Amino acid sequence: MGANRCSECHRRLIDPLSVAIGIGPECRGRMIKGGWRMPKGKWKVEGGRTVLVGVIGKVEPPKAEGKKQKVKHGKRDDQSKN
Numbered sequence: 001m002g003a004n005r006c007s008e009c010h011r012r013l014i015d016p017l018s019v020a021i022g023i024g025p026e027c028r029g030r031m032i033k034g035g036w037r038m039p040k041g042k043w044k045v046e047g048g049r050t051v052l053v054g055v056i057g058k059v060e061p062p063k064a065e066g067k068k069q070k071v072k073h074g075k076r077d078d079q080s081k082n
Helices: 016-021 025-033
Strands: 040-046 049-056
Touching: 016 025, 016 040, 016 049
Parallel strands: none
Antiparallel strands: 040 049
16 A cells, blocks of 8 residues: 555545645544544745645544543542442
8 A cells, every 4th residue: 555545544645744644634533533633733834835844743542431530639430428
């Protein structure tokens, strides 16, 4: 598979940020709604054109729910009152 294809749906990628990440905008949007975190593009203007300079961050999967619960005022939500 070519480097300019989406790793999720295998469509051709044209946008420089999508090519750098390897995931197209539609799949990225779907993944973000599912809790994934995506890198941000770093852009600059050269000669009247906007150019992708680099990518900040990385693709991170959603954090597993239920591993740790936040403690409020010394008690967990699942503790029953005695």
